[in-house]
Amino acid sequence: MGKELLEPSVTPIGPDSLEPPDGGLQAWLTVLGATLVGFSTFGVVNAFGAFSDFYNRIYLTNYDSTIISMIGALQVFVLYFFGAFSGAIFDAVGPTYMIPVSGFITAFAFFMLSLTKPEQIYQQFLTQSILFNLGATLGFFPALSVIPHWFRRKAAYAIGCVLAGASGGGIVFPIMLNHLIPRVGFGWAVRSIAFIILSCFAVATFTIKTRRPRKPLPPLYKIINLSAFRDTRYALFAAGAFFNILSVFNPFFYVGLYGVTLHGESKLSPYLLPIMNATSIFGRVLPAILADRVGRFNVICISVLLSSILDFALWYPTTGETPIIVFAALYGFVSGPFFTLMPACVNQISPVESVGGRIGMLFATLSFGALAGTPIGGLFIKTHTRENFQRLIIYTGVLGLVGAAFLILARLRCERRLLARV
Structure with a gap:
């Protein structure tokens, strides 16, 4: 008992x-x-x-x-x-x-x-x-x-x-x-x-509840798996995820403040972040199901690329309330698959016995990008003007494009055929 x-x-x-x-x-x-x-x-x-x-x-x-x-x-x-x-x-x-x-x-x-x-x-x-x-x-x-x-x-x-x-x-x-x-x-x-x-x-x-028997706590060198970076696919993927994590949180942190900067204390500005998170629900669930059919690497590459394109095409020129609402809704959706598919992509290119260590190593690496990304973005908006926010948006979009480039290289390292399910 x-x-x-x-x-x-x-x-x-x-x-x-x-x-x-x-x-x-x-x-x-x-x-x-x-x-x-x-x-x-x-x-x-x-x-x-x-x-x-x-x-x-x-x-x-x-x-x-x-x-x-x-x-x-x-x-x-x-x-x-x-x-x-x-x-x-x-x-x-x-x-x-x-x-x-x-x-x-x-x-x-x-x-x-x-x-x-x-x-x-x-x-x-x-x-x-x-x-x-x-x-x-x-x-x-x-x-x-x-x-x-x-x-x-x-x-x-x-x-x-x-x-x-x-x-x-x-x-x-x-x-x-x-x-x-x-x-x-x-x-x-x-x-x-x-x-x-x-x-x-x-x-x-x-x-x-859990169904599986417990395991002994592994030694530290198995939790922090630096040897994972010898795999070119993993190293390229980790680099792409790192550059994207530098940029991906900026809209979530700053879209509400940007709305206030443009339109003051309007009725819609407090809802920009909830709108972004609402569409992110669908962006994290639906593409994850699609990824099992068309390829996880394919979906995550398209997701990060589209997020960066939205930064330049919609967020940068936005001045009215309607366009920024549209940006918040679309960005929430297209950025969602990145968070869902990261562990799945690592699992796909890793030996079974190394999956846990490699995922842990990825998150440890990304933590430093997350620590640096939004504060560096904040340097551009010491004063809240549209011109300063546009500098933040350029920084965000460029880093996202660099991240997308590395993720595409990782995908091509896995399979060079463009239409293959990867």
Whole structure:
């Protein structure tokens, strides 16, 4: 009986039952719990643009956009860098402890954020950037890692649901902040988000189950797999993903501020980020299903290329409200496959025994790009003028094109035939 109490999140199975069932009540309950974890971890990160707008305009006016953007950039860095280790810890420990601990830390971080003072930016760094994301990495990556325990043929769809939950947070939380801050103040608006995080993790704790036996925690050299870069395909792919991560978050962080710069406090500006995240839900799910049919590398290359083209063709010349709404909607959709398909592409070009280490190494590499990308972008907009935003857009688009070029080279290294399914 004591053992049962210690391992409530492991579904007992026999040695012949490890094949994913691709459905069933417990499988979809696990997807539900994992989606709620995505909603309340990466969903909060996706909502940073709304925090950034508030910090720039009201709460942290003594600091320029570059320093404020570092709050969001450090969020992604901590989440990605420690995500390289989180998967291995999950294999060794399982969700029994990781999910509730993640929920406690993330909710506690936001309760602490609600107590921070204006013009004391170190407090936002400690609570929102570091503490929250140390907790989030213990939940978000295990929520993704548990899906293959239950799904094989439908794995892309199930993982897409988890990532769609992350986009859902990017819709709900900005709208909450924009409506609650004027009514109840920043403190209670943030506490409301903390209570939602607690509720989501409470459900996830009881619904996420694993089916596979636990593994010993591997040595550090197997978690950080530098030898992966000897594979030219992997090295080119990692370079392309790195350059794209430098650019891909800029529209998410700055589109709302750009709307305010052009049109002031209009009724539509607070909804630009939620619109972008709403279409990103479809961009993370539908192309992932398509990728299984036409090729994962093909889809991710087209996605990154189209994102850069949109920066130049639509965001750069935009002055009216309608075009920027169209840009937000289209960019959210075409940028979505990049996040969904990165692990799938690495899996496709890696030996089975090296997949975990290579994915962890990729996220550790991308964490430095995420740390640098949006703060460098913020250097262009120390004063909020259209001309300065256009410089930011050029920076964003050029980096995206460089990333697309490397991804295309990785795809051609896998298969030179242009119409092949890769």
